[in-house]
Amino acid sequence: MAEVSLKGEQRVFMTGNEAVAWAAVAAKVDIMYGYPITPQNEIMHYWTRLAPKYGKRFLQTEDEISAGFTTLGGVMSGRKAFTATAGPGNVLMQESAGMAEMMRLPIVYVIQQRGGPSTATVIYAQQETTLTCFGGNGEGHRIVYSTATHQELFDYTIKAFNSAWTYRFPTFVLGDGYQAKMREPLTIYDPEARGEELVKPTALVGENHKDKQFKHLRNTYNTEDELYEVVMANQRDWDAMAAKVIEWDEKGCEDADVIVLTHGVVSRAALSAYEQLRAEGKKVGYFRPITVRPFPEEQLRAAIKGAKKLLVAESAYGQLLKFVQSAIYGSTIEIVPMLRPGVGITTEELVEELSKL
Amino acid sequence: MAKVVKIALAGEGGQGVQSIAEILAEAANDEGKNALYIPNFGVEQRGGVSIAYVQISDGPIGAPKFKKADILIPLSPRSVKRTQTYAGKDTIYVYDNSLIQEGEVGDNIIGMQYFDVTPPCPTAEAPNADLPADMIAGEPKTCSFTKPGPGVDPKDIPEVKKVIAIPANDIAKNELHPRVFNMIILGAVIAATEVLPLDTIKKALETKLGDKFKENPELRTMNFTALDRGYNLIKSAM
Amino acid sequence: MQELKENNILQPAMPSSWNEETKPHKFCPGCGHGMILKVLGETIDELGIKDQVVFGCDIGCSLLSWDFFACDSVQTHHGRTTPVITGMKRANNEIIGIAYMGDGGGYAIGSQHLFNAAVRNEKITIILCNNCNYGMTGGQMAPTTLPGMKTETTPYGRDIEQTGAPTKGPEMVAAVAPEGAYVARGTVANLRQAKGFIKKALENQIAGNGISFVEILSGCPTNWRTNAKQTWEFIEKDMAQYFKVGELRTPQKKEG
Numbered sequence: 001m002a003e004v005s006l007k008g009e010q011r012v013f014m015t016g017n018e019a020v021a022w023a024a025v026a027a028k029v030d031i032m033y034g035y036p037i038t039p040q041n042e043i044m045h046y047w048t049r050l051a052p053k054y055g056k057r058f059l060q061t062e063d064e065i066s067a068g069f070t071t072l073g074g075v076m077s078g079r080k081a082f083t084a085t086a087g088p089g090n091v092l093m094q095e096s097a098g099m100a101e102m103m104r105l106p107i108v109y110v111i112q113q114r115g116g117p118s119t120a121t122v123i124y125a126q127q128e129t130t131l132t133c134f135g136g137n138g139e140g141h142r143i144v145y146s147t148a149t150h151q152e153l154f155d156y157t158i159k160a161f162n163s164a165w166t167y168r169f170p171t172f173v174l175g176d177g178y179q180a181k182m183r184e185p186l187t188i189y190d191p192e193a194r195g196e197e198l199v200k201p202t203a204l205v206g207e208n209h210k211d212k213q214f215k216h217l218r219n220t221y222n223t224e225d226e227l228y229e230v231v232m233a234n235q236r237d238w239d240a241m242a243a244k245v246i247e248w249d250e251k252g253c254e255d256a257d258v259i260v261l262t263h264g265v266v267s268r269a270a271l272s273a274y275e276q277l278r279a280e281g282k283k284v285g286y287f288r289p290i291t292v293r294p295f296p297e298e299q300l301r302a303a304i305k306g307a308k309k310l311l312v313a314e315s316a317y318g319q320l321l322k323f324v325q326s327a328i329y330g331s332t333i334e335i336v337p338m339l340r341p342g343v344g345i346t347t348e349e350l351v352e353e354l355s356k357l
Numbered sequence: 358m359a360k361v362v363k364i365a366l367a368g369e370g371g372q373g374v375q376s377i378a379e380i381l382a383e384a385a386n387d388e389g390k391n392a393l394y395i396p397n398f399g400v401e402q403r404g405g406v407s408i409a410y411v412q413i414s415d416g417p418i419g420a421p422k423f424k425k426a427d428i429l430i431p432l433s434p435r436s437v438k439r440t441q442t443y444a445g446k447d448t449i450y451v452y453d454n455s456l457i458q459e460g461e462v463g464d465n466i467i468g469m470q471y472f473d474v475t476p477p478c479p480t481a482e483a484p485n486a487d488l489p490a491d492m493i494a495g496e497p498k499t500c501s502f503t504k505p506g507p508g509v510d511p512k513d514i515p516e517v518k519k520v521i522a523i524p525a526n527d528i529a530k531n532e533l534h535p536r537v538f539n540m541i542i543l544g545a546v547i548a549a550t551e552v553l554p555l556d557t558i559k560k561a562l563e564t565k566l567g568d569k570f571k572e573n574p575e576l577r578t579m580n581f582t583a584l585d586r587g588y589n590l591i592k593s594a595m
Numbered sequence: 596m597q598e599l600k601e602n603n604i605l606q607p608a609m610p611s612s613w614n615e616e617t618k619p620h621k622f623c624p625g626c627g628h629g630m631i632l633k634v635l636g637e638t639i640d641e642l643g644i645k646d647q648v649v650f651g652c653d654i655g656c657s658l659l660s661w662d663f664f665a666c667d668s669v670q671t672h673h674g675r676t677t678p679v680i681t682g683m684k685r686a687n688n689e690i691i692g693i694a695y696m697g698d699g700g701g702y703a704i705g706s707q708h709l710f711n712a713a714v715r716n717e718k719i720t721i722i723l724c725n726n727c728n729y730g731m732t733g734g735q736m737a738p739t740t741l742p743g744m745k746t747e748t749t750p751y752g753r754d755i756e757q758t759g760a761p762t763k764g765p766e767m768v769a770a771v772a773p774e775g776a777y778v779a780r781g782t783v784a785n786l787r788q789a790k791g792f793i794k795k796a797l798e799n800q801i802a803g804n805g806i807s808f809v810e811i812l813s814g815c816p817t818n819w820r821t822n823a824k825q826t827w828e829f830i831e832k833d834m835a836q837y838f839k840v841g842e843l844r845t846p847q848k849k850e851g
Contacts (some may be wrong), residue, residue, distance in 0.1 A: 014387040019703040035369070036748070037703070038675075039813055044735070045747045052751065060748050060758070061675065063704035088672055119654060119672065178421045183384050265421065272361075272419030347419040353408035 006190045014186075016179040019044035019150045020084070020110055022188050023157035028198055029080040031057040033070040037089040039177040040112040053185035064089040068096025075107050076217075078203025080161055083111035086177070088119060089121050090128050091135070097170050098136030104234070106164035106171070106201070110157065113176040115342040122175035125342040126264055129319040132172050133293040139231065141238045143171040143245055144293040146264040150186040152290075153179060158191050158198075166198040167241040173294065176315075178265050178344065192312055201210035242291075242294035249288045252278060253303040255284025260311045260357045261300075264304040266345050270313065283287070284354055291321070297327035304333050308357050312339035313345055360415025363423045367440045368432030369459040373539030378409030380543065384553050384561035385413040395421045406436050413552060420493050428550050429517070432525075434506065435514045444515035451546050452514070453538075455526035458506035470507060500589045503535060521549050529583070537583035538539055544587025548550060548595070555588055612645045614665045621659045625785045626658055627813025627827055628724055632663055634790035635693075635722065639666070642797055647684055647691045651676040652726055653700035653842070655731040657724060660695060674705030681708075681717045691800055692719040699729050701810075702738035702762040702799040709808075713772040716805040720796045723764065724810070726815040727834065733749035734818035738762035746818075761837055768808045775805025778844040782812035784831045785840070793843065804846045812838055 006026050014022075020043050024032065034044045048058050067083045074081030085093055090111055095297045113128045115121030127172045134140040136355055143157040157173050163334055164171040191198060213318050221227045249267075251274060254261055264269040267288040274286040287303050289296050304310055310333050314320040317339045324335065338345070338353055363380065368374040380392035390413055397408045412418045413448060414586050425445035431437045432453050503526060514520060523545045530539035547555050562580055563570065571578040609618060615638050622629045639645055640717040648666040651660055654673035661670040671679045680704040700765045701709050701723040709721065728746050735744040736753060743752045755761075769778040777799040781789030789811050796807035812834045818824040 002677050013383055013392070026449040036699075036729050036732045038732050040733065041733050045750070048748050058748070062738070118660075119670075178395060182421045183382060184418070185391065210785075213637060267399055268418070269420035271417070315760075343423050344420060346423050348424045356773065 002190070004275055006188060008193075009187050009189045010238035011185055011187050013183055014149055014150070014259070015042060015181055015183050016153050016175060017042035017112070017181070018046050018134060019153045019188070020173070020187055021050060022155050023154040025050055025054050025056065026188065026191055027158040027161045028080060028223075029082055031058070031074050031081045031157070032295070033059045033061055033067045033083050035061050035064050035067045035085070035089065037064070037086050037173050038182040039114060039124075039195055040084045040086050040110065042180070047263035048155065049195075050301055060288040063225065064092035065095060066159065067095040068107075071100075071107050071109075072096050072100060073292050075105050075201070077206040078201050080165070080201050082108040082110065082161075083257075084112070086112045086114055087114040087122075087128070090100060094131065097142065098138050099219055100170035101136065101138045101141045101234070102230075105204075105218060106161075106168050108157075108160045108164050108171050108173070110173045111175065112180040113174065121342060122177065123342075124315065124344060126176060126315040127317075127341055129174070129280070129292060129314075129316060130322070132174050133320065134322075138295060139235065140242070141234050142169050142293060143167070143241070144291065145172065145173050145247075146174045146290060146292045147179065148265050148267045148288075149183050150179070151334075154186055154188060158196075162199045163245060165201055167245070168235070169238065169241065172293075174264065176265055194211075221334045227350045238294075244271070245291060246294050246296050246299070247290035248296040248299050249286075249290060250299070250303050252283075252287040253285035253287060253307065255283055256307050258309045258311060258354060259287055259307045260306055260313065260350060260354060261287045262318075262345075264315055265299065266315060269345050269347040269350050271348040273354055276351055277354055282355070289293065289323075292323065295323050295327055301331065304328060304331060307333060309334045309336055309338045311338060311350075311354060311357060313340075313350060313353070315340050315343055315345060317341045359414050361412050361414040361416070361418055361427050362550075364411040364413070364428040364430070364546075364552070365423075365426035365443045366411070366430045366432070366471050367406055367436035368539075369435065369461055369593070370407055370456055372407070372432050372459050373536075374407045374432060375409050377543045377546075378411050378538045380558060380561050380565065381411050381413070381546075381553070384557045387410075387561055387564070388553060388557050390415055391418055393418045393421055395588065406433070406439050407441070410571065428546065428552065430542065430546060432539075433459055433461070434509045434513070436510050438453065440515070441515045446513075446516060446518060448512065448517040449516040449519045449550055451521045451523065451542065451549055452481065452509055453525045453542065454509055454522035455524040455528075456505055456508045457503050457526040458508065459526075460504055477496060503530060505585045519549075521545065521591060523587065525587065528590075533583050533586065534579055537579055540580050540583035541587035541590075543582040544589075546587075547584075548588045548591035555584065596844045598745055610640045612636045612639040612648075612664050612666060612844065614662055617662045618673040620663060622656065623815075623817045625743070625816040626656070627726055627811070627815070627830075628660065630783045630786060631811050631813060632660055632695075632723065634786055635695075635793055636664065638719060638785070638797060639664070641794070642801070643676060644691050644797070644801070646686055647689065647704070649680065649690045649692055651680045651683075651694045652690070652692075653696035653705070655697045655729060657695050657697050657700065658731070663771045674703070674708060675702060676699050677705055677708040677712050677719075677721060680719050680721075681712055684717065684719050688718070691797065693718060693797075696723055697730070698723065698725045698727070698737040698739045698764075702764050705759070705769065706738075706740045706762075709768065710771065713768045713806055713808070716773045716775055718800055718803055718805060720800045722793065722796070723810045725764070725810050725834075725838065726813040726818075727761075727774050727820050728815055730815050730818050732776045734815075739764075739838070741833060747796075763838065765808060765810050765843050768806070771823060772806050772808075775799075775806070775846050776844045777807040777842075777846060779808075780810045780838060782830060782835065782840050783814060784812070784827065784835070788840075795842075795845070799846065802846075810838070812840070826844075 117129040385392035525541040779792040
């Protein structure tokens, strides 16, 4: 059997967790910090096995709070670093994400969503969407990619590092337990061999050279006015970044009566349902935010112009729905929610719901 | 839009359900088709029944799980009862009709978050001690405790397009080896559905277990014989 | 197991503090949890405290004990069993608070809570099952993983230069807990002795002396990938060499 490697373009058949580990190697990440929690453990398992061969480092910390902050330490010292978690671990990682938002630190988190709240299930949900986009005591100055396939897990993990290091916002790859554990084919590759640029990391502190200028970094301020300036400056940078980073996919919305809106793995079912119903002659449209943060608001408003109904389907109770409602405020389109917290949504179920509308 | 073949397999821990699912998916992938395999997993899985979902297509595949299977393969009387919901009028149904069945593990005896069903039984004093316990690709060291049983109650079999019964457990125990039970089933499934060529399956097995086959050529013979046996049994009946 | 029970070939009477409906229990064959919980159940019976006990369990394999006892039980979050039981006892000191956890819940994510509960001498009983790995999630390294031991996150063997040496939990608690603490380490290889430690731990809480902490060396053949013989050898030889069995702190006898 051909050994898996990043030489040339290799088509492989592996689990999502393994794909993430390979993507981090492909992105020339230096170090991973992590703590066990299902369903993302295998990312660490593969990383620790690949580590000696590719000269990578790893630390298993005492918990997720530490994993988040040790990763911040890693990026501050100019190394590409990441961590991965799920569920209650994601909750703990929000403290570090808040620090990253304030101090503009290029940290990457891979989230494999599981049921919530609390321990719930180790299997699957889309119930960490709000948490991943807005967790912490800030304004959600972060980038969140919601993947649907293994190829995207690979591609967007690499992209997450580029986005983080270019725009200096904490960046998340939002997967889920199904993606983590299922096996499907993808092509793994060396991005630089494809002519894709990998953004080089630079250190904030800790470099020792002749003309060193020392830095004092802080995330605390004295007065309301000071804080206002800082947060607004971050907001302006975030808005400028949003225009360049937003990604979405849409099909058939121009003449659609009903549009199905989903994100992440549910989009696979939505796409299949869209194709099936279109083949039957039904005027269905498909819209999928790939970045759930920043959310493609303008693009969604344009896509729903001619449609009468918008079916929003998610494996959560209203987390994606709230983003949609906020994005299209003022529109009179009828929103039909399909809310299934913690439960998978199949193509058949979407076809059934869409057929009713 | 390319057709997607949806295959659901179910069985007791120790029957090697996840292994045949993996081989099916990998064989399809080797053929250049699109394949998706997902096991069930989780602490609170209801019951000691292991379920695997495999989808094969020339085009894209949608959600990882599905409601109705095109091919449904429950390998124990308990799985037959619990997978009725996956059967539709177009389903091809393959089951084991031996009077030898796998021991059922109580529903509440589950624990691990990474084994989909019964945890392995390394403290058991080696059932099947004559073969390496990890002979079946990827299968953890689950124990296999077959015992005589009443077999599947025909009343439990749902309304489907076609039903294929194969006494795989009997054949495995009496003619071949208990551990290749799942290979017999796999051969039968290929014969009944022609979802993939038999040779592709053999190639996938070779790729997966190549190293172990090299160490012990007996294993290759055993597995391939089982595959052929299941295949021929169904082909000759058709 | 069901057959055995129906034919009355099962082991002698269960402790009455056991919840009969959830037996046979969910732990793997050869798991130490079943043994520890059995002697804990017997001790609860002998002390007659079944109705005062609130049993807290952590995440990981300890979580499987959530419906094990015929006592009030609370499954908490990973590492948070100590603070939850602490909070309960502080609010209602009539209860007998038992916090049950594994090596992660006590020495990794729960370590700050264990340390502080010890410093404050919280009048609760903490029982920790040490099996040198994170079992439930697939066998990753634990704070107590032995040097050189292979786990899913130390696939080439634990390198103590990189990861530190195995945590000695009872020693830490013994070092910081004030007078009135009871601290011991037992082993499933000597259940009679372990039961004795657990009994003294609970008596220490009943007497209101201070914190009681008992670590029990335990087996995990599933993740160690050992057979019965190898499992016992690992507990009795390898683990016992690193983690000394015995009592580390007992309350001083009061004068008069």
